[in-house]
Amino acid sequence: MDDWSGINSNRIHSHSNADDKDHSQETLPLGKVRWQDFDQDLYVGATVVRPGQDPYARNKFNQVESDKLRMDRRCMTCCPSRAQRSIKGVCALSFSEGMMLQSGGAVCRHKQWKTDLPASTVVITFHNEARSALLRTVVSVLKKSPPHLVKEIILVDDYSDNAEDGALLGKIEKVRVLRNDRREGLMRSRVRGADAATASVLTFLDSHCECNEHWLEPLLERVAEDKTRVVSPIIDVINMDNFQYVGASADLKGGFDWNLVFKWDYMTLEQRRARQGNPIAPIKTPMIAGGLFVMDKDYFEELGKYDMMMDVWGGENLEISFRVWQCGGSLEIIPCSRVGHVFRKQHPYTFPGGSGTVFARNTRRAAEVWMDDFKNFYYAAVPSARNVPYGNIQSRLEMKKRLGCKPFKWYLENVYPELRVPDHQDIAFGALQQGQNCLDTLGHFADGVVGVYECHNAGGNQVPIRTQQECTERWPDGGALWSCTYPAVEVHSQSAAIIPAARPPLPSHGRPMLGSHLALRDRLGLSSRNTFSHHNLQAGKSVDEH
Structure with missing residues (x-):
């Protein structure tokens, strides 16, 4: 068995002297260590890819490249613009596409955020995640966030093959680990983490992310001003092959087609021009990607948490996006907040019954509850979905009525008018x-x-x-x-x-x-x-x- 007694405060890491000074006077609970003193080599080394093994087999990204990176690799602040280059091991510094974006980046870097923001519980769910990616996610939260704004990090291990993937991270300050005794999927695992949270604001992150400088303050500020706001950072790209960090465009909003698959929409020319005077203003978005967002805990509960009858993954971002907008809330993307995310082309884990069936079932539940008669456009686009049972939705319909939620026609006209609705010309x-x-x-x-x-x-x-x-x-x-x-x-x-x-x-x-x-x-x-x-x-x- 690995010798975890080797963790000690004398290990040399790449953190700065300022980090040492900030933490030197802290008193940690018994058995806890600062993230700077966590033994990355011992933790990650236990699961490295052996010679001759496929580095993509387990995680569907290049685990060899991920394992090479330090848990606290340095990331330069990305401006709200489209990145033009990337640097291996270091986040890409985005080059602006005009004076508007240049001034926006400068405003983000120099903006003074409120000091009385509420603390957040960060909920990270995972199943068989690469240890190096999971560790970088945790460390980036702790390193890139003001300490008083992160009350705790709750890791929900969704029945990974190796329980120590999560359990060993429980040694790090502020980290709590919950382990499911069977596979529950993303939605039920997130609800378990949210139920256990002690902070007034919830921050949900995927388990293969890297937070950038000042990522948390802009999100918390918007929620503190209005608890019905659900806010997301700009999601930058961490390349799945070489783990270069590339800044994403700030001109994107979340959307979908009638097959109910999430997609990114570019703002219209008129929308971009309207933002020239204030390029860091929040961006109203019809849909969030679902992996990364911040939400008031009480509002999360009032609004019905997640649909607990959805399985594994898929469709939950549609459902919560429809629900927030139609029931009186709003969704925003905050340009001054940036978090990197590893985007993969395949799921690394299995779906009971097959991924297509699970996704169709989840999506049908969202459509049947929230889309009214417009759900027929979905069935016309994906006729095979009609053959997938979606279970009982009575409790969700009752919740919709109790909350006084608006019809889907209102959503299309007021939130997503850009979505073309088939009409008599079709x-x-x-x-x-x-x-x-x-x-x-x-x-x-x-x-x-x-x-x-x-x-x-x-x-x-x-x-x-x-x-x-x-x-x-x-x-x-x-x-x-x-x-x-x-x-x-x-x-x-x-x-x-x-x-x-x-x-x-x-x-x-x-x-x-x-x-x-x-x-x-x-x-x-x-x-x-x-x-x-x-x-x-x-x-x-x-x-x-x-």
């Missing part, structure tokens, strides 16, 4: 299918590649909307998705690159068309699957969706 909504293959965006945006992929009935990349003004054509050298009146884009069979296409002449002897115009004609809610020729479209695979 003659089809769903997948274009021939045989077993469907037209697919392959995970790209409007300026990317479209092609074909095996139909999966899960919506996402395979859910185009077609209106009376849009048609589908097949040309000998490729395919095209047309506005029937205006030029659109052409898909070439060789490069499959989408480029602006000139409007072709009527097909008297030139390009043959699929019909005169192959437009989908089924109404929303009916089958929208139509035969189309895809032989000249390039097949491929989306790393994000498939």
Whole structure:
């Protein structure tokens, strides 16, 4: 067994002399150590990747690179702008994209935050997390936060294979460890941590994060001013392959499509211009990513905590976002607060019944409770979801009535007017299918590649909307998705690159068309699957969706 008696206050770490001075007079509870004196090498070394082992196998990120980093690696404060470079082992210093963002970064660095802010309990749930990533999350909270603002860190171990992953971190000051005696999933684990919290404000973090300088004060200040605010930092990117830290754009808001998958939306030009006078002002967001946010504890309880019938992961950010907005609260992203997060392409853990089924069940529960008749757009986008049982929602509907929550139509009109709602102009909504293959965006945006992929009935990349003004054509050298009146884009069979296409002449002897115009004609809610020729479209695979 590892010798944990080797922890002592004489170990040399990369913390500053100022850290020593700040903590030299502290009296710690028996058995506790300062984070600076925690033996990282002993803790992380017990689970390192051995030669010949796949560094991605356990966590779906490069554990070898994660394990190389010090638990308190230095991070320079990221400005509220899009990062242009990154430095291995050191967080990227973002370069601003104009005077607006330059002044915003300066304001963040020099802003004086209120000194009478409430302390917070930081709740971090995890299941089989890489020890190095979990340790950096904990240390970054303690190192980058004013000590009086972090009352405690509650780690909820959701039945990890090795109980010592969490238990050993309980030696660190302010850290409490709770361990589930069976797998509960994110939502129930977070509620357990929140129920045990002793502070008046809750801060939820994922277990693979790194907090930046002055990340906590801006969040607590907004909640202290109005307890119905639920606030999130700008979420920077920690690269899953090399663990470089790259600052994210401050021009993003959370949103979703009708398949109810979270996405980032760029602010409109008008919204960006409106922020020029105050680029660090809070950003109202229709949706939060869900992994990182701060919320008043009493309000969390009044608003119904989490839906305890949701399983493992997925859909909970939709549900809590709808609930906050529709029941009188608000969601904000705070530009002066930045926290890095490791984004992965796959889940590192298993889902009982399969991840697709669990996500569909959770999402159905959110849709059935909060979306009223607009839920039918979700079912049109993801028809397979209708076959997934979602359980009893009566208690959630009663809570919605008791809180006097607004209808989803209000949410669309007042919170997320940018989301296009299919209307009478839409003659089809769903997948274009021939045989077993469907037209697919392959995970790209409007300026990317479209092609074909095996139909999966899960919506996402395979859910185009077609209106009376849009048609589908097949040309000998490729395919095209047309506005029937205006030029659109052409898909070439060789490069499959989408480029602006000139409007072709009527097909008297030139390009043959699929019909005169192959437009989908089924109404929303009916089958929208139509035969189309895809032989000249390039097949491929989306790393994000498939």
